Amino acid sequence: MTFRCYAHADNTREYIMTSDAKRINSYDFMLIFICLGLVYALGTTKTCYAVVSLLILFRIAFKLLFMVTEETILVIRDVGVQVKTVYLGGRSSSRFIDRSKITDIIINEAITMMHIRVYMAIIVEGEDRMVVVFQHLLPRLNVLLQAYHGARSIIFNEKDNSDVPLEFS
Amino acid sequence: MPYNICMVSDFFYPNAGGVESHLYHLSQRLIQRGHKVIIITHAYGGRTGVRCLTNGLKVYHVPMIVVFQAASPPTLYGFFPIFRSIVLRERISIVHGHQAFSSMCHEAIIHARTMGLKTCFTDHSLFGFSDPSSIVMNKFLKFTLSDIDHVVCVSHTSKENTVLRAALTPQNVSVIPNAVIASRFKPDPSMQDPNVTTIVVISRQTYRKGMDLLVAVVPRICRKYSKVRFVIGGDGPKRIDLEQMREKHLLHDRVEFLGSIKAHEVRNTLVRGQIFLNTSLTEAFCIGIVEAACAGLLVVSTKVGGVPEVLPRHMILFAKPEEDDLVEALDRAIEMIQRKEVQPAKFNDELKEMYSWVNVAERTEKVYDAISQTRDPPLIERLRSYYGCGVFVGKLFCIMIALDYLFWVYLEWILPRDEIEPAPKFPYKKFKKMCQRADKEDELGPANVNSI
Known part of the structure; x- marks a missing residue:
């Protein structure tokens, strides 16, 4: 994953997370193996070709529509925050949160079955769900901290503390 | 280290x-x-x-x-x-x-x-x-x-x-x-009803806590003394038995049920009574009786498990975990309270040193x-x-x-x-300093920051 930061002006900052993950991953190899298995089991018949090509098509469509390649947070002073997700197929979805609706920007920890993940989120007034920034790529804490301090320094006019090291034990 | x-x-x-x-x-x-x-x-x-x-x-x-x-x-x-x-x-x-x-x-x-x-x-x-x-x-x-x-x-x-x-x-x-935090269980004699002797019971209402004994003891004590009341706090499967006992013996004005009590309300319930009754059948270390003694109550307890190690002799009366013996111990306790033979209000100072x-x-x-x-x-x-x-x-x-x-x-x-990323350490010293500053700022008001 690569992380970039653009300061477009004094009052605007953009943080971009780009996924370095390989376009073809282990699931694709698994699919190929399944397809080969199918060919072996069914022989070179028409139905077999139909099934195999359908499977591959579905997989490609799924990747184009749902595989995330880039996530962005754009912070503008006194205006608000825009969170954007770009998918492999070029589709992108974004959400804008007005400055007056932003209650807080936080970093929190979440528990999954295997991991403890750190995430950055925006608490929006009047909503019971937070907006999670970099929701799909989930960068590491040191990256999150830069975006966190930068966003806070612009939205809440706080001092940028990102150069203060954290204590680990 | x-x-x-x-x-x-x-x-x-x-x-x-x-x-x-x-x-x-x-x-x-x-x-x-x-x-x-x-x-x-x-x-x-x-x-x-x-x-x-x-x-x-x-x-x-x-x-x-x-x-x-x-x-x-x-x-x-x-x-x-x-x-x-x-x-x-x-x-x-x-x-x-x-x-x-x-x-x-x-x-x-x-x-x-x-x-x-x-x-x-x-x-x-x-x-x-x-x-x-x-x-x-x-x-x-x-x-x-x-x-x-x-x-x-x-x-x-x-x-x-x-x-x-x-x-x-x-x-x-x-x-x-x-x-226990003794300062949280300060006795307050003004909360007691001077005309009657109040017996407080606070425990989970389960078999292990000896609720069957309590069901047997309460009507006998109420029959014997007209000026004794019971305040029973806590909840559990045996609660229904206790309520049946109250119905059967028509003790609605003498036995009060409080239901489950939150941790911060325990002290306020305790100080209403003069005697604390514990009927546990097994107990490793009964923190309840220490809290009660801290709040200025004379304790009557069954002599089971680690209970005898917990309090000094003059704060507690023991009974075997059986009906007759428990009634007898309560008799003694009520007599001691009515004749003012003990000063439970002084227990707090003694226990402060013992348990911290x-x-x-x-x-x-x-x-x-x-x-x-x-x-x-x-x-x-x-x-x-x-x-x-x-x-x-x-x-x-x-x-x-x-x-x-x-x-x-x-x-x-x-x-x-x-x-696996390491978690950042909580900056305890910084937090402490911030708390102290906040305390100084509202010195006029109650210093409620970090009071625990």
């Missing part, structure tokens, strides 16, 4: 009880002494995830199903991946489990040993040897405790019990009692010092100690431990150590 300690138990806030408050207060005092403490418990309702309490005490609510009275079912290895992640990211060196009922605590101890961490276990209750559930429980306890660095018990009776149940060497078992969390934390720290010196036994040594557990179970336990070890190796491969 500061340690990174991880407390594990199924029982923690928002569930209320003795183990829960013990965990909280002990952790707080250890943090104040410069250690880093985290607590792992299971999720309570919607309360999953990571939470921070006072002074940066981090609580991990791991999502798990709850089967019976806030205890989670044994998952064997299901808990290991997440436990390993937490332990590695927090750089834990000591795992401290609490309460034998908690399967989570047993699992954590086994996994911690596999990972080569130091382990410690605190037992909060007593068990029998004869009924089926105790036999299963004792086997389980023997399993986890056959390879543990140290065991802490809350009273000498409890130590004796644990040593017998788990076949431990007594040298590896130490006694550290519970404590600072002392408990110091002693626990000594245990940690001792176990961090011990040598890690190799896997074969561990297997040998598990093998000695019994003819059949010994082999079964060995298989389980071997599988646990293999699972750990697999986890190390699939989720390498270096990929």
